[in-house]
Amino acid sequence: MVYQEGIFVPLAWNDLRGLSVGVLGVGAEGLETAYRLNKLGIPFQSFTTDSQENLAELLKCQVVITSPGIPKNSAVIRNLVKNNTRVVTGLDLWLHSRDSLENVVLVSGTKGKSTTSALLCELLRAAGKTAFLCGNVGTPPWGREADSLAQEPDFWVVETSSYQAANLTTAAPLVIITSLSADHLTWHGSLQNYYEDKLSICTKYTPCTVIANGDSQELKKYQHLMGSDVRWVSLNDKLASELRPHLNIFGEHNVRNALLAVAALSQLGVKLERQKLYSVLQNFKSLRHRLEVVGSVGAVVFVDDTLSTNCLSTIEGIHAIKGPLALLLGGADRGIDYDSLAKEICDRLEATIVVTMPENGARIAKAITDRLDSANCHIVALFQAVSLSAAVAVSFQYLSGSGGTVLLSPAAPSFGSFRNYKEKSDCFRSCVEELNTANLRV
Template sequence: MKQINTYLHKKILVLGLAKSGVTAAALLHKLGAFVTVNDKKPLSENPEAQGLLEQGIKVICGEHPVELLDEGFELIVKNPGIPYQNPIIEGALEKGIPVLTEVELAYQISEAPFIGITGTNGKTTTTTLIFEMLNQGKKRPLIAGNIGTVASGVAEEATAENNIVIELSSFQLMGIEAFRPKIAIITNLYDAHLDYHGIRAEYIKAKANITKNQTAEDYFIYNADQQEVREIAEHSQASGIPFSTKLALKEGAYISEGWICFNDEKVMLVDEIALPGVHNLENILSAMAAAKLTGVSNEAIQEVLRTFTGVKHRLQYVTEIAERKFYNDSKATNILATIPALQAFKSPIILLAGGLDRGNEFDELIPYLKNVKALITFGQTSSKIERVGIEAGIKQINTVDNVEKAVPVAFQYSEPGDVILLSPACASWDQYKSFEVRGDIFIEAVHKLK
């Protein structure tokens, strides 16, 4: 870790805890700052805050009092999930107090270069693929951000011999100042988190921050199939590395004659890749580009792509029973995420879907249900998804209480050669604490069939 004096004797407010807030507060305390932590959860129910209190850090819990701004803070480090409409944040910005996220702290102390990945879909898969490729290529990667350990915690331990591979959300990227990844990636851009950003333009602007500090010595890997991403690349100072599953590129990462290619080099046959789904080719191309730029050999890339079958809960291959293949795509918490899962398979699909009702309908799924031979619904949206299934012409539709009961029913409808796919198109919170819990219950139910 770099020893910096940037925060020595400065009054800093850490707003909101969770993992990132706890790590940021402890780090700033170590760097000599006068830290105050403010979290909405009461102290009696807040073991994280209690731990910081024991370290000698000032803790204020139970509410977010605007009066805190009268204490003369020189900086606020906020939890990414706290909106900018929060009265403390609004007041701080009016006073000209900088508001950062802990990703910025990580960059400032890190001896290791960063490979930053953002986008609407594919971030986790791409981040994991890059980590695995660099690991196979003995490049000593560390993984951080939404997918792994808090970035500033990883940066404390990193040396110049490491590469920090970090998944970045739009929320995190709104709070950077100098953060400059050696390699930046935007996988794709669709409508998302508009309840937070307000309008699409603000969401795109936040994502574009990943490359705003890059120079000609850095690389920006971008999706050449999307106009908005190409426009970001045009304004970037970094060396642009396009990738495309559709265009015949002369440079960058692309597909040609059944091969995935980098610049003019054939790296691997598409048919040899283990990870299913056309949408995953975007993730594979961008990950391959990052690996090649980091000096990873084709042999190491090939080994990963022949064996990597997916991130847990993201189109994860579970097992095969009686010639039926089971896939866990519990992380598909919206329609946009379920569509590529449905496109990933040529075999007939038994689809398990449903969950939290956010007020939307599911008609966008209809064109993609042609390969679905049976539909098992559950949760608050059961009737909505059932209606869509009927309109799509699915003959076998059944509603059950939950995911656990859906699995044996799906098996009954299936035949050898079929795919049984959990891809809910809904959040899990009507029945489960998280999509991870929902996915784990699916996996357990599948193994019970054996």
């Protein structure tokens, strides 16, 4: 398509001097971009959204720095490109502004990138190196927090979303790909586009080594998009058996995340004594909203996995929980097929209660219902709740006698019923606190 040809022109921050600049999107990243431009003394105009109302003013800009949430195929972006306006991103500007990219690691994947990024930073620090975790985690490497560092870190570990990857014109010598499955289809336009955008960072820097999840059939299928130097890690590796007993967070997928981080450490030429490696794994805590235990009421444990917004991540969460399970599903509907999730739920060999919530709860429930006649299905109840609080209440009611785990792992984004995943998580935690208070009165 015409608007994809040359849409992102390589520019560094200093190249913006003397040009008319617009900043499109004033979220967290947009504010840090404004900070950088102000520090450089570069005048700019801010635009809140990519609405048609802003188009006339945007077309007056020679360069528009867009935030990741603005789809590259939106009508406004297409018009800017047709007008020969250079459309860039803060991350691309930062990468092109660096004298060297040898100490930059880009970490991407449908799920697992945050944990892998954080774990790699901890391993680097245990080896006596300084490491700065940034990118999609909410801290742009060109922002105020990065500027507050006393000196350049030994390594920059940049969590990179598919939105960010799609808009880059360069990348880094080392890329980690944690997983690949359907997500963000509205933004990318199709599953094929999503896969191509996500994996594009593997071939935007030469030479590039890619460390990837060798247990992912999708990644193996799309290996041709990952360059010529791909190094696979797998749960079948001998190292997995060595690391597993030391890891203090839920799930086999986190064993794999640890393998990816250790492989990256080796590729960077950083040595770490085995006992220090084990110590990092033992002390590493679940990141917030990722299989995070938020409380218990009697024998019922409540786990917040709100950031599981697609089938793959929720499936990993299901695999991580042992014993009776109440699974809370549902959120904004992005048109994703839930058959793979339904199959995993129905194939689970322990007692499972499923509670779906708006807005896509009915679609998820139907996908599960279509498989309920499976001979090995252990689903003991399937409910469609009107709200998260109702879902928590019915889950607790079912598990309070026998005990078990209530897992909030929506397989969908939070917006719609909630402003964002944090608000959804806060609601979940409040429900747990209320149950605890009520339980104390009994």
